[in-house]
Amino acid sequence: MTPIPVVQLAAFLGAEWNGDPDLVITGVAPLAEAGATELSFLADPRFAAEARSSEAGAILARPGTPDVPSARCLGVPDPGAAMYRSVMLLHPPTALESFLSPQTIVASTAKVDKSAYVGAFVTIGNGTAIGERAVIRDGVRIGEEVHVGAGAVIEENAVIHDRVQIGDRVRIGPGTVIGSVGFGFVAVDGQQKRFPHVGTVVIEDDVEIGANCTVDRGTLGTTRIGRGSKLDNLIHVGHNVQIGKGVFVAAQCGFSGSSRIGDGVQMGGQAGVAGHISIAAGTRIGAKSGVMKSASGSIAGHPARQLIQQRRAETHLMHLEELVSRVSALEKALSGRPGKNHLED
Structure with a gap:
Protein backbone atom coordinates (compact mmCIF):
# COMPACT_ATOMS: atom_id res chain seq x y z
CA MET A 1 0.00 0.00 0.00
CA THR A 2 0.98 3.63 -0.45
CA PRO A 3 1.40 5.49 2.88
CA ILE A 4 -1.25 8.16 3.49
CA PRO A 5 -1.20 11.18 5.85
CA VAL A 6 -3.71 10.73 8.64
CA VAL A 7 -5.26 14.14 7.91
CA GLN A 8 -5.95 13.00 4.36
CA LEU A 9 -7.53 9.79 5.63
CA ALA A 10 -9.62 11.79 8.11
CA ALA A 11 -10.89 14.00 5.30
CA PHE A 12 -11.74 10.96 3.20
CA LEU A 13 -13.74 9.44 6.06
CA GLY A 14 -15.22 12.69 7.35
CA ALA A 15 -13.57 11.79 10.67
CA GLU A 16 -12.57 13.93 13.63
CA TRP A 17 -8.79 13.97 14.31
CA ASN A 18 -7.10 15.90 17.10
CA GLY A 19 -3.80 14.04 17.16
CA ASP A 20 -0.45 14.53 15.46
CA PRO A 21 -1.13 16.23 12.10
CA ASP A 22 2.14 14.87 10.69
CA LEU A 23 1.31 11.20 11.32
CA VAL A 24 1.52 9.06 8.19
CA ILE A 25 -0.41 5.77 8.13
CA THR A 26 1.69 2.96 6.67
CA GLY A 27 -0.62 0.00 7.24
CA VAL A 28 -3.60 -1.54 9.00
CA ALA A 29 -3.57 -4.11 11.81
CA PRO A 30 -5.61 -5.52 14.73
CA LEU A 31 -5.49 -3.56 17.98
CA ALA A 32 -3.16 -6.04 19.66
CA GLU A 33 -0.68 -6.03 16.77
CA ALA A 34 -0.76 -2.46 15.42
CA GLY A 35 2.35 -0.31 15.54
CA ALA A 36 2.90 3.42 15.90
CA THR A 37 2.18 4.21 12.24
CA GLU A 38 -0.65 1.74 11.70
CA LEU A 39 -4.43 2.13 11.73
CA SER A 40 -6.81 -0.04 13.76
CA PHE A 41 -10.41 0.21 14.96
CA LEU A 42 -12.67 -0.39 17.97
CA ALA A 43 -16.23 -1.32 17.05
CA ASP A 44 -16.97 -3.88 19.78
CA PRO A 45 -16.66 -2.98 23.49
CA ARG A 46 -15.40 -6.50 24.18
CA PHE A 47 -12.05 -5.33 22.78
CA ALA A 48 -11.82 -2.25 25.00
CA ALA A 49 -8.87 -3.67 26.96
CA GLU A 50 -6.94 -4.20 23.73
CA ALA A 51 -7.70 -0.64 22.69
CA ARG A 52 -6.33 0.72 25.96
CA SER A 53 -3.05 -1.15 25.55
CA SER A 54 -2.78 -0.79 21.75
CA GLU A 55 0.22 0.95 20.22
CA ALA A 56 -1.71 1.87 17.07
CA GLY A 57 -0.96 5.34 15.76
CA ALA A 58 -4.64 5.94 15.01
CA ILE A 59 -7.76 4.06 16.12
CA LEU A 60 -11.13 4.43 14.45
CA ALA A 61 -13.70 4.74 17.25
CA ARG A 62 -16.82 6.64 18.16
CA PRO A 63 -16.00 10.16 19.36
CA GLY A 64 -15.46 10.32 23.11
CA THR A 65 -14.82 6.58 23.52
CA PRO A 66 -13.09 6.42 26.95
CA ASP A 67 -10.93 3.44 25.98
CA VAL A 68 -9.17 5.31 23.16
CA PRO A 69 -6.87 8.28 23.95
CA SER A 70 -8.23 11.41 22.28
CA ALA A 71 -4.86 12.07 20.62
CA ARG A 72 -5.12 8.74 18.76
CA CYS A 73 -8.86 8.61 18.09
CA LEU A 74 -10.17 9.02 14.57
CA GLY A 75 -13.74 9.81 15.54
CA VAL A 76 -16.41 8.25 13.33
CA PRO A 77 -20.02 7.19 13.98
CA ASP A 78 -19.50 3.66 12.60
CA PRO A 79 -15.94 2.34 13.15
CA GLY A 80 -16.55 -0.95 11.34
CA ALA A 81 -17.79 0.73 8.17
CA ALA A 82 -15.00 3.30 8.37
CA MET A 83 -12.38 0.55 8.66
CA TYR A 84 -13.86 -1.16 5.61
CA ARG A 85 -13.60 2.06 3.60
CA SER A 86 -10.06 2.62 4.86
CA VAL A 87 -8.88 -0.86 3.89
CA MET A 88 -10.48 -0.52 0.46
CA LEU A 89 -8.69 2.80 0.02
CA LEU A 90 -5.31 1.54 1.19
CA HIS A 91 -5.54 -1.92 -0.39
CA PRO A 92 -7.69 -1.51 -3.51
CA PRO A 93 -8.63 -4.77 -5.27
CA THR A 94 -6.42 -5.69 -8.18
CA ALA A 95 -8.21 -4.93 -11.42
CA LEU A 96 -7.78 -7.78 -13.89
CA GLU A 97 -7.48 -6.97 -17.55
CA SER A 98 -9.57 -8.92 -20.04
CA ILE A 308 -34.78 -18.48 26.68
CA GLN A 309 -35.99 -22.09 27.07
CA GLN A 310 -32.59 -23.41 26.02
CA ARG A 311 -30.80 -21.19 28.54
CA ARG A 312 -33.10 -22.33 31.34
CA ALA A 313 -32.47 -25.97 30.41
CA GLU A 314 -28.71 -25.39 30.37
CA THR A 315 -28.90 -23.73 33.80
CA HIS A 316 -30.80 -26.69 35.25
CA LEU A 317 -28.36 -29.10 33.63
CA MET A 318 -25.45 -27.39 35.38
CA HIS A 319 -27.08 -28.26 38.74
CA LEU A 320 -28.10 -31.79 37.74
CA GLU A 321 -25.46 -33.53 39.89
CA GLU A 322 -26.51 -31.52 42.94
CA LEU A 323 -30.18 -32.30 42.30
CA VAL A 324 -29.44 -36.03 41.96
CA SER A 325 -27.61 -35.98 45.30
CA ARG A 326 -30.51 -34.21 46.98
CA VAL A 327 -33.09 -36.62 45.55
CA SER A 328 -30.94 -39.60 46.61
CA ALA A 329 -30.72 -38.21 50.16
CA LEU A 330 -34.49 -37.70 50.28
CA GLU A 331 -35.12 -41.25 49.04
CA LYS A 332 -32.76 -42.63 51.66
CA ALA A 333 -34.43 -40.62 54.43
CA LEU A 334 -37.92 -41.65 53.33
CA SER A 335 -37.02 -45.31 52.99
CA GLY A 336 -36.50 -45.60 56.78
CA ARG A 337 -39.91 -44.17 57.69
CA PRO A 338 -42.89 -46.47 58.34
CA GLY A 339 -45.22 -46.40 55.40
CA LYS A 340 -48.95 -45.74 55.51
CA ASN A 341 -51.44 -47.59 53.35
CA HIS A 342 -54.09 -45.06 52.39
CA LEU A 343 -56.35 -47.88 51.18
CA GLU A 344 -56.92 -48.80 54.83
CA ASP A 345 -58.42 -45.39 55.68
Whole structure:
Protein backbone atom coordinates (compact mmCIF):
# COMPACT_ATOMS: atom_id res chain seq x y z
CA MET A 1 0.00 0.00 0.00
CA THR A 2 0.98 3.63 -0.45
CA PRO A 3 1.40 5.49 2.88
CA ILE A 4 -1.25 8.16 3.49
CA PRO A 5 -1.20 11.18 5.85
CA VAL A 6 -3.71 10.73 8.64
CA VAL A 7 -5.26 14.14 7.91
CA GLN A 8 -5.95 13.00 4.36
CA LEU A 9 -7.53 9.79 5.63
CA ALA A 10 -9.62 11.79 8.11
CA ALA A 11 -10.89 14.00 5.30
CA PHE A 12 -11.74 10.96 3.20
CA LEU A 13 -13.74 9.44 6.06
CA GLY A 14 -15.22 12.69 7.35
CA ALA A 15 -13.57 11.79 10.67
CA GLU A 16 -12.57 13.93 13.63
CA TRP A 17 -8.79 13.97 14.31
CA ASN A 18 -7.10 15.90 17.10
CA GLY A 19 -3.80 14.04 17.16
CA ASP A 20 -0.45 14.53 15.46
CA PRO A 21 -1.13 16.23 12.10
CA ASP A 22 2.14 14.87 10.69
CA LEU A 23 1.31 11.20 11.32
CA VAL A 24 1.52 9.06 8.19
CA ILE A 25 -0.41 5.77 8.13
CA THR A 26 1.69 2.96 6.67
CA GLY A 27 -0.62 0.00 7.24
CA VAL A 28 -3.60 -1.54 9.00
CA ALA A 29 -3.57 -4.11 11.81
CA PRO A 30 -5.61 -5.52 14.73
CA LEU A 31 -5.49 -3.56 17.98
CA ALA A 32 -3.16 -6.04 19.66
CA GLU A 33 -0.68 -6.03 16.77
CA ALA A 34 -0.76 -2.46 15.42
CA GLY A 35 2.35 -0.31 15.54
CA ALA A 36 2.90 3.42 15.90
CA THR A 37 2.18 4.21 12.24
CA GLU A 38 -0.65 1.74 11.70
CA LEU A 39 -4.43 2.13 11.73
CA SER A 40 -6.81 -0.04 13.76
CA PHE A 41 -10.41 0.21 14.96
CA LEU A 42 -12.67 -0.39 17.97
CA ALA A 43 -16.23 -1.32 17.05
CA ASP A 44 -16.97 -3.88 19.78
CA PRO A 45 -16.66 -2.98 23.49
CA ARG A 46 -15.40 -6.50 24.18
CA PHE A 47 -12.05 -5.33 22.78
CA ALA A 48 -11.82 -2.25 25.00
CA ALA A 49 -8.87 -3.67 26.96
CA GLU A 50 -6.94 -4.20 23.73
CA ALA A 51 -7.70 -0.64 22.69
CA ARG A 52 -6.33 0.72 25.96
CA SER A 53 -3.05 -1.15 25.55
CA SER A 54 -2.78 -0.79 21.75
CA GLU A 55 0.22 0.95 20.22
CA ALA A 56 -1.71 1.87 17.07
CA GLY A 57 -0.96 5.34 15.76
CA ALA A 58 -4.64 5.94 15.01
CA ILE A 59 -7.76 4.06 16.12
CA LEU A 60 -11.13 4.43 14.45
CA ALA A 61 -13.70 4.74 17.25
CA ARG A 62 -16.82 6.64 18.16
CA PRO A 63 -16.00 10.16 19.36
CA GLY A 64 -15.46 10.32 23.11
CA THR A 65 -14.82 6.58 23.52
CA PRO A 66 -13.09 6.42 26.95
CA ASP A 67 -10.93 3.44 25.98
CA VAL A 68 -9.17 5.31 23.16
CA PRO A 69 -6.87 8.28 23.95
CA SER A 70 -8.23 11.41 22.28
CA ALA A 71 -4.86 12.07 20.62
CA ARG A 72 -5.12 8.74 18.76
CA CYS A 73 -8.86 8.61 18.09
CA LEU A 74 -10.17 9.02 14.57
CA GLY A 75 -13.74 9.81 15.54
CA VAL A 76 -16.41 8.25 13.33
CA PRO A 77 -20.02 7.19 13.98
CA ASP A 78 -19.50 3.66 12.60
CA PRO A 79 -15.94 2.34 13.15
CA GLY A 80 -16.55 -0.95 11.34
CA ALA A 81 -17.79 0.73 8.17
CA ALA A 82 -15.00 3.30 8.37
CA MET A 83 -12.38 0.55 8.66
CA TYR A 84 -13.86 -1.16 5.61
CA ARG A 85 -13.60 2.06 3.60
CA SER A 86 -10.06 2.62 4.86
CA VAL A 87 -8.88 -0.86 3.89
CA MET A 88 -10.48 -0.52 0.46
CA LEU A 89 -8.69 2.80 0.02
CA LEU A 90 -5.31 1.54 1.19
CA HIS A 91 -5.54 -1.92 -0.39
CA PRO A 92 -7.69 -1.51 -3.51
CA PRO A 93 -8.63 -4.77 -5.27
CA THR A 94 -6.42 -5.69 -8.18
CA ALA A 95 -8.21 -4.93 -11.42
CA LEU A 96 -7.78 -7.78 -13.89
CA GLU A 97 -7.48 -6.97 -17.55
CA SER A 98 -9.57 -8.92 -20.04
CA PHE A 99 -7.94 -12.25 -20.80
CA LEU A 100 -8.81 -15.61 -22.34
CA SER A 101 -6.21 -18.27 -21.67
CA PRO A 102 -5.15 -20.31 -24.70
CA GLN A 103 -5.46 -23.33 -22.42
CA THR A 104 -9.17 -22.78 -21.97
CA ILE A 105 -11.79 -24.77 -23.91
CA VAL A 106 -14.79 -22.70 -25.00
CA ALA A 107 -17.61 -24.53 -26.79
CA SER A 108 -18.61 -23.23 -30.19
CA THR A 109 -21.94 -21.75 -29.09
CA ALA A 110 -20.71 -20.30 -25.80
CA LYS A 111 -20.34 -16.51 -25.48
CA VAL A 112 -17.60 -14.92 -23.38
CA ASP A 113 -17.72 -11.15 -23.05
CA LYS A 114 -14.58 -9.43 -24.30
CA SER A 115 -14.05 -7.74 -20.93
CA ALA A 116 -14.05 -11.03 -18.97
CA TYR A 117 -11.02 -12.73 -17.46
CA VAL A 118 -10.83 -16.50 -18.04
CA GLY A 119 -7.86 -18.40 -16.59
CA ALA A 120 -6.11 -21.57 -17.62
CA PHE A 121 -7.70 -25.03 -17.93
CA VAL A 122 -11.26 -23.69 -17.81
CA THR A 123 -14.01 -25.45 -19.78
CA ILE A 124 -17.16 -23.61 -20.85
CA GLY A 125 -20.07 -25.55 -22.35
CA ASN A 126 -22.42 -24.88 -25.27
CA GLY A 127 -24.98 -22.13 -24.86
CA THR A 128 -23.26 -20.62 -21.82
CA ALA A 129 -22.88 -16.84 -21.48
CA ILE A 130 -20.14 -15.17 -19.44
CA GLY A 131 -20.98 -11.55 -18.60
CA GLU A 132 -19.04 -8.32 -18.57
CA ARG A 133 -15.98 -8.15 -16.30
CA ALA A 134 -16.64 -11.66 -14.97
CA VAL A 135 -13.62 -13.46 -13.54
CA ILE A 136 -13.28 -17.21 -14.06
CA ARG A 137 -10.21 -18.55 -12.28
CA ASP A 138 -8.04 -21.51 -13.28
CA GLY A 139 -9.54 -24.97 -13.45
CA VAL A 140 -13.21 -23.98 -13.33
CA ARG A 141 -15.71 -26.20 -15.17
CA ILE A 142 -18.88 -24.53 -16.44
CA GLY A 143 -21.54 -26.67 -18.07
CA GLU A 144 -24.04 -25.95 -20.80
CA GLU A 145 -26.62 -23.13 -20.89
CA VAL A 146 -25.20 -21.46 -17.80
CA HIS A 147 -25.53 -17.73 -17.26
CA VAL A 148 -22.74 -15.95 -15.36
CA GLY A 149 -23.61 -12.32 -14.59
CA ALA A 150 -21.58 -9.16 -14.87
CA GLY A 151 -18.77 -8.82 -12.36
CA ALA A 152 -19.21 -12.35 -11.02
CA VAL A 153 -16.12 -14.13 -9.69
CA ILE A 154 -15.78 -17.92 -9.76
CA GLU A 155 -12.69 -19.12 -7.92
CA GLU A 156 -10.33 -21.98 -8.75
CA ASN A 157 -11.66 -25.49 -9.43
CA ALA A 158 -15.31 -24.66 -8.85
CA VAL A 159 -17.89 -26.64 -10.86
CA ILE A 160 -21.03 -25.05 -12.28
CA HIS A 161 -23.38 -27.62 -13.77
CA ASP A 162 -25.78 -27.22 -16.69
CA ARG A 163 -28.48 -24.51 -16.72
CA VAL A 164 -27.40 -22.82 -13.48
CA GLN A 165 -28.13 -19.07 -13.34
CA ILE A 166 -25.56 -16.89 -11.55
CA GLY A 167 -26.38 -13.22 -11.00
CA ASP A 168 -24.30 -10.07 -11.11
CA ARG A 169 -21.40 -9.58 -8.68
CA VAL A 170 -21.75 -13.09 -7.27
CA ARG A 171 -18.64 -14.63 -5.73
CA ILE A 172 -18.22 -18.41 -5.63
CA GLY A 173 -15.30 -19.85 -3.65
CA PRO A 174 -12.71 -22.44 -4.67
CA GLY A 175 -13.89 -26.02 -4.98
CA THR A 176 -17.58 -25.20 -4.67
CA VAL A 177 -20.07 -27.24 -6.72
CA ILE A 178 -23.30 -25.62 -7.91
CA GLY A 179 -26.08 -27.63 -9.51
CA SER A 180 -25.11 -31.18 -8.70
CA VAL A 181 -27.77 -33.89 -8.32
CA GLY A 182 -29.50 -33.88 -4.93
CA PHE A 183 -30.08 -36.65 -2.39
CA GLY A 184 -33.52 -37.75 -3.49
CA PHE A 185 -34.66 -41.35 -3.98
CA VAL A 186 -37.89 -43.16 -4.72
CA ALA A 187 -38.78 -46.86 -4.38
CA VAL A 188 -39.31 -48.45 -7.82
CA ASP A 189 -39.92 -52.20 -8.09
CA GLY A 190 -38.45 -52.74 -4.66
CA GLN A 191 -35.27 -50.78 -5.34
CA GLN A 192 -34.25 -47.25 -4.34
CA LYS A 193 -33.82 -45.18 -7.48
CA ARG A 194 -32.33 -41.71 -7.52
CA PHE A 195 -35.10 -39.33 -8.58
CA PRO A 196 -34.21 -37.45 -11.77
CA HIS A 197 -33.14 -33.89 -10.97
CA VAL A 198 -34.25 -31.84 -13.96
CA GLY A 199 -34.53 -28.52 -12.12
CA THR A 200 -31.85 -25.89 -11.71
CA VAL A 201 -30.17 -23.45 -9.32
CA VAL A 202 -30.58 -19.67 -9.27
CA ILE A 203 -28.00 -17.58 -7.42
CA GLU A 204 -29.28 -14.02 -7.25
CA ASP A 205 -27.20 -10.82 -7.42
CA ASP A 206 -24.55 -10.01 -4.79
CA VAL A 207 -24.52 -13.47 -3.22
CA GLU A 208 -21.24 -14.80 -1.82
CA ILE A 209 -20.63 -18.54 -1.39
CA GLY A 210 -17.43 -19.71 0.29
CA ALA A 211 -15.00 -22.52 -0.47
CA ASN A 212 -16.01 -26.18 -0.81
CA CYS A 213 -19.76 -25.65 -0.60
CA THR A 214 -22.39 -27.69 -2.42
CA VAL A 215 -25.69 -26.40 -3.77
CA ASP A 216 -27.89 -29.13 -5.27
CA ARG A 217 -30.21 -28.46 -8.18
CA GLY A 218 -33.97 -28.74 -7.78
CA THR A 219 -35.71 -31.99 -8.58
CA LEU A 220 -38.37 -30.44 -10.81
CA GLY A 221 -38.08 -26.78 -9.87
CA THR A 222 -35.44 -24.37 -8.57
CA THR A 223 -33.02 -24.23 -5.67
CA ARG A 224 -32.62 -20.52 -4.94
CA ILE A 225 -30.26 -18.33 -2.92
CA GLY A 226 -31.65 -14.82 -2.53
CA ARG A 227 -30.00 -11.54 -3.28
CA GLY A 228 -27.22 -10.40 -0.97
CA SER A 229 -27.03 -13.61 1.06
CA LYS A 230 -23.61 -14.65 2.37
CA LEU A 231 -22.64 -18.30 2.88
CA ASP A 232 -19.39 -19.24 4.62
CA ASN A 233 -17.17 -22.20 3.72
CA LEU A 234 -18.26 -25.86 3.88
CA ILE A 235 -22.02 -25.38 3.62
CA HIS A 236 -24.50 -27.76 2.00
CA VAL A 237 -27.75 -26.59 0.42
CA GLY A 238 -30.05 -29.45 -0.53
CA HIS A 239 -32.38 -29.72 -3.50
CA ASN A 240 -35.37 -27.33 -3.72
CA VAL A 241 -34.15 -25.21 -0.79
CA GLN A 242 -35.27 -21.58 -0.88
CA ILE A 243 -32.93 -19.16 0.91
CA GLY A 244 -34.21 -15.60 1.16
CA LYS A 245 -32.50 -12.26 0.77
CA GLY A 246 -29.73 -11.04 3.08
CA VAL A 247 -29.26 -14.37 4.89
CA PHE A 248 -25.98 -14.95 6.75
CA VAL A 249 -24.80 -18.53 7.32
CA ALA A 250 -21.60 -19.48 9.18
CA ALA A 251 -19.40 -22.45 8.27
CA GLN A 252 -20.43 -26.12 8.27
CA CYS A 253 -24.19 -25.55 8.23
CA GLY A 254 -26.61 -27.70 6.27
CA PHE A 255 -30.07 -27.22 4.76
CA SER A 256 -32.09 -30.35 4.01
CA GLY A 257 -34.20 -30.55 0.90
CA SER A 258 -37.19 -28.22 0.40
CA SER A 259 -36.53 -26.16 3.53
CA ARG A 260 -37.44 -22.48 3.30
CA ILE A 261 -35.29 -19.80 4.92
CA GLY A 262 -36.77 -16.32 5.28
CA ASP A 263 -35.08 -13.00 4.57
CA GLY A 264 -32.44 -11.81 7.01
CA VAL A 265 -32.00 -15.10 8.89
CA GLN A 266 -28.67 -15.45 10.73
CA MET A 267 -27.31 -18.93 11.39
CA GLY A 268 -24.37 -19.92 13.63
CA GLY A 269 -21.78 -22.49 12.63
CA GLN A 270 -22.55 -26.22 12.40
CA ALA A 271 -26.31 -25.71 12.64
CA GLY A 272 -28.66 -27.84 10.59
CA VAL A 273 -32.18 -27.37 9.23
CA ALA A 274 -34.46 -30.35 8.59
CA GLY A 275 -36.26 -30.76 5.31
CA HIS A 276 -39.68 -29.34 4.41
CA ILE A 277 -39.77 -26.77 7.23
CA SER A 278 -39.85 -22.96 7.22
CA ILE A 279 -37.66 -20.52 9.14
CA ALA A 280 -39.32 -17.13 9.53
CA ALA A 281 -37.65 -13.94 8.35
CA GLY A 282 -35.21 -12.46 10.86
CA THR A 283 -34.77 -15.66 12.87
CA ARG A 284 -31.45 -16.09 14.69
CA ILE A 285 -30.19 -19.68 15.00
CA GLY A 286 -27.45 -20.52 17.51
CA ALA A 287 -24.36 -22.52 16.61
CA LYS A 288 -24.73 -26.32 16.55
CA SER A 289 -28.53 -26.07 16.64
CA GLY A 290 -30.64 -28.83 15.16
CA VAL A 291 -33.78 -27.20 13.77
CA MET A 292 -36.35 -29.97 13.44
CA LYS A 293 -39.54 -27.95 12.97
CA SER A 294 -40.58 -24.57 11.62
CA ALA A 295 -39.34 -21.76 13.85
CA SER A 296 -39.06 -18.02 14.42
CA GLY A 297 -37.40 -15.65 16.89
CA SER A 298 -34.10 -16.63 18.50
CA ILE A 299 -33.55 -20.37 18.80
CA ALA A 300 -30.78 -22.71 19.94
CA GLY A 301 -30.09 -26.26 21.08
CA HIS A 302 -30.68 -29.76 19.79
CA PRO A 303 -33.47 -30.02 19.06
CA ALA A 304 -33.65 -26.25 18.67
CA ARG A 305 -36.10 -24.33 20.84
CA GLN A 306 -36.61 -20.74 21.90
CA LEU A 307 -33.36 -19.33 23.24
CA ILE A 308 -34.78 -18.48 26.68
CA GLN A 309 -35.99 -22.09 27.07
CA GLN A 310 -32.59 -23.41 26.02
CA ARG A 311 -30.80 -21.19 28.54
CA ARG A 312 -33.10 -22.33 31.34
CA ALA A 313 -32.47 -25.97 30.41
CA GLU A 314 -28.71 -25.39 30.37
CA THR A 315 -28.90 -23.73 33.80
CA HIS A 316 -30.80 -26.69 35.25
CA LEU A 317 -28.36 -29.10 33.63
CA MET A 318 -25.45 -27.39 35.38
CA HIS A 319 -27.08 -28.26 38.74
CA LEU A 320 -28.10 -31.79 37.74
CA GLU A 321 -25.46 -33.53 39.89
CA GLU A 322 -26.51 -31.52 42.94
CA LEU A 323 -30.18 -32.30 42.30
CA VAL A 324 -29.44 -36.03 41.96
CA SER A 325 -27.61 -35.98 45.30
CA ARG A 326 -30.51 -34.21 46.98
CA VAL A 327 -33.09 -36.62 45.55
CA SER A 328 -30.94 -39.60 46.61
CA ALA A 329 -30.72 -38.21 50.16
CA LEU A 330 -34.49 -37.70 50.28
CA GLU A 331 -35.12 -41.25 49.04
CA LYS A 332 -32.76 -42.63 51.66
CA ALA A 333 -34.43 -40.62 54.43
CA LEU A 334 -37.92 -41.65 53.33
CA SER A 335 -37.02 -45.31 52.99
CA GLY A 336 -36.50 -45.60 56.78
CA ARG A 337 -39.91 -44.17 57.69
CA PRO A 338 -42.89 -46.47 58.34
CA GLY A 339 -45.22 -46.40 55.40
CA LYS A 340 -48.95 -45.74 55.51
CA ASN A 341 -51.44 -47.59 53.35
CA HIS A 342 -54.09 -45.06 52.39
CA LEU A 343 -56.35 -47.88 51.18
CA GLU A 344 -56.92 -48.80 54.83
CA ASP A 345 -58.42 -45.39 55.68
